[in-house]
Amino acid sequence: MALTWTHKDRGEIRVHENLEELSIDLVDYIAEISEASIKEHGAFCIVLSGGSLISFMGKLIEPPYDKIVDWAKWYVFWADERVVAKNHDDSNYKLAKDNLLSKVNVFPRHICSINDTVSAEEAATEYEFAIRQMVRSRTVAASDNSDSPRFDLILLGMGSDGHVASLFPNHPALEVKDDWVTFLTDSHKPPPERITFTLPVINSAANVVVVATGESKANAIHLAIDDLPLPDSSLSLPARLVHPSNGNLIWFMDKQAGSKLDRFKFSE
Numbered sequence: 001m002a003l004t005w006t007h008k009d010r011g012e013i014r015v016h017e018n019l020e021e022l023s024i025d026l027v028d029y030i031a032e033i034s035e036a037s038i039k040e041h042g043a044f045c046i047v048l049s050g051g052s053l054i055s056f057m058g059k060l061i062e063p064p065y066d067k068i069v070d071w072a073k074w075y076v077f078w079a080d081e082r083v084v085a086k087n088h089d090d091s092n093y094k095l096a097k098d099n100l101l102s103k104v105n106v107f108p109r110h111i112c113s114i115n116d117t118v119s120a121e122e123a124a125t126e127y128e129f130a131i132r133q134m135v136r137s138r139t140v141a142a143s144d145n146s147d148s149p150r151f152d153l154i155l156l157g158m159g160s161d162g163h164v165a166s167l168f169p170n171h172p173a174l175e176v177k178d179d180w181v182t183f184l185t186d187s188h189k190p191p192p193e194r195i196t197f198t199l200p201v202i203n204s205a206a207n208v209v210v211v212a213t214g215e216s217k218a219n220a221i222h223l224a225i226d227d228l229p230l231p232d233s234s235l236s237l238p239a240r241l242v243h244p245s246n247g248n249l250i251w252f253m254d255k256q257a258g259s260k261l262d263r264f265k266f267s268e
């Protein structure tokens with residue numbers, strides 16, 4: 001059974017016994033938000049990331065989800081992408097396509113991925129333009145209080161350095177406010193060229209999920225969730241800057257990633 005609680009300003013925290021339990025809870029949650037979004041506005045705009053997250057979504061292609069999810073209403077985006085060809089093993093698009101999207105009935109025209117034939121800068125500009133068109137046509141909702149899209153669900157992984165999407169500690173991309181999508185040519189993790197959603201876009205979503213597993217994430221999880229002064233500025237821990245202004249934030253983790261949370265220290 002997951003241990004679940006709500007932190008006063010860091011959202012809901014779900015600590016799972018093991019990865020199997022985490023993955024069942026995650027797909028249940030995705031299916032629930034999908035259904036609610038489709039009921040509310042006729043579409044489900046979901047944003048994916050790379051890394052192990054996609055493997056935790058694997059149960060979506062199995063019964064009962066394969067049949068109960070209304071795949072035809074899904075619109076799929078990425079919070080970040082490596083600027084490589086779509087058939088390259090580093091591509092987040094390829095990862096999701098091979099393991100999820102090719103196995104369910106999402107319409108190819110509802111999949112909004114980057115142009116892999118242009119530079120990182122051009123790919124970021126084109127991707128933002130495509131999303132702006134979808135906000136204009138109301139496929140993607142608009143935020144009520146800022147110039148941002150309001151995605152139904154943004155799914156983020158987290159690195160052991162606390163990076164989310166391709167927003168790395170102390171990188172200038174963290175400070176971009178006016179663009180929805182920005183680009184990097186010096187990513188702290190290879191490959192160096194990437195595009196990423198900016199913080200205002202992440203923080204305008206209706207629901208944001210951060211998934212973190214394994215002991216290597218325990219320190220970053222502790223710093224991102226517990227009330228601690230950070231060693232330097234908050235820009236040193238991107239996950240701490242995930243804070244939806246008018247939406248829900250849920251942290252899905254296993255007990256190894258949660259092992260340094262104050263909650264467990266105090267209950268020992």
Ligand SMILES: O=C(O)[C@H](O)[C@@H](O)[C@H](O)[C@H](O)COP(=O)(O)O
Pocket residue numbers: 049050051052053080156157158159160163164165166189190213
């Ligand atoms: O673009 C990338 O380099 C990865 O997608 C990366 O951002 C990943 O999401 C996190 O590092 C968490 O990855 P894991 O969940 O696999 O540890």
